[in-house]
Amino acid sequence: ISILSLTDIQDRPALFSTFMMWLLGELFHHLPERGDVDKPVLVFFFDEAHLLFKEASKALLNQIEQVVKLIRSKGVGVYFVTQTPKDIPADVLAQLGNRFEHALRAFTPDDAKALKATAGTFPRTPFYDIEKELTSLGIGEALVTVLDAQGRPTPVVAARLLPPDSLMGALEHNDFEAAVRKYARSIDRESAREILQKKMTTPVAAGSPAPADDLGGPDWKDSAASVAKDILKSPLTRQIGREVVRGIFGMLKKNLK
Numbered sequence: 001i002s003i004l005s006l007t008d009i010q011d012r013p014a015l016f017s018t019f020m021m022w023l024l025g026e027l028f029h030h031l032p033e034r035g036d037v038d039k040p041v042l043v044f045f046f047d048e049a050h051l052l053f054k055e056a057s058k059a060l061l062n063q064i065e066q067v068v069k070l071i072r073s074k075g076v077g078v079y080f081v082t083q084t085p086k087d088i089p090a091d092v093l094a095q096l097g098n099r100f101e102h103a104l105r106a107f108t109p110d111d112a113k114a115l116k117a118t119a120g121t122f123p124r125t126p127f128y129d130i131e132k133e134l135t136s137l138g139i140g141e142a143l144v145t146v147l148d149a150q151g152r153p154t155p156v157v158a159a160r161l162l163p164p165d166s167l168m169g170a171l172e173h174n175d176f177e178a179a180v181r182k183y184a185r186s187i188d189r190e191s192a193r194e195i196l197q198k199k200m201t202t203p204v205a206a207g208s209p210a211p212a213d214d215l216g217g218p219d220w221k222d223s224a225a226s227v228a229k230d231i232l233k234s235p236l237t238r239q240i241g242r243e244v245v246r247g248i249f250g251m252l253k254k255n256l257k
Contacts, residue, residue: 013051013052013056014056016052017051017054017056017060018060021064024067024068024076027042027076028071031076033074034075040076043078044077045081046078048081049080049081053087053088061089064092065091068095080096093121097153099122100143100144101122102141103137104135105135115135118134119131122145123154123155123156127155128156128158141159142158142161144156144158
């Protein structure tokens with residue numbers, strides 16, 4: 001599991017959505033066709049997905065819809081995680097076959113309309129009042145519908161979601177003993193950060209020339225900060241950044257082949 005944190009640009013929706021589309025577009029254009037596979041080789045979960053569509057142009061929305069529609073043949077799954085389905089444009093929402101809908105609350109007239117609209121997007125079922133069920137779901141509960149082997153939506157089921165390989169109960173004795181043998185002994189490996197921190201705090205060896213007094217002054221710090229800014233803005237630094245990104249995606253594509 002890899003987490004790509006983009007908190008620094010989440011307040012700039014246009015930049016955020018452009019980067020995400022570039023990421024999916026690179027995978028779409030370079031990954032080989034895999035057809036209808038049992039399991040995807042790569043799955044993206046876009047948390048706070050409303051940022052992907054906020055302030056997006058019509059052309060960008062069309063591009064997102066096209067990529068989401070076609071990238072499945074590359075063995076890539078895409079999940080949008082958001083507070084409410086209304087955050088996702090209808091054309092994109094129509095391409096999503098798997099639905100995991102947690103509780104929705106209707107505190108305002110607009111919320112009530114959104115709740116009714118959301119309930120209307122689920123397959124009809126005689127077993128649940130979808131609109132009522134959505135407002136009564138608790139923590140870890142959701143309404144679930146996926147696509148069957150023929151590509152048809154399965155009946156809606158109110159389910160309790162459990163982490164993979166979890167158990168709602170006491171461990172068997174043998175499993176408990178195995179867990180104790182694995183985790184009972186404390187291992188404190190020295191991390192790279194600790195090694196670097198130790199080197200930085202190591203006192204200067206005897207006989208070494210003392211640093212000049214002005215090196216630690218504010219003028220030196222301002223000068224260093226200015227030089228760092230100039231380096232970050234230089235064309236060479238930007239070129240290095242592009243090559244690093246290309247290298248990362250090259251390795252990613254190689255691993256997925």
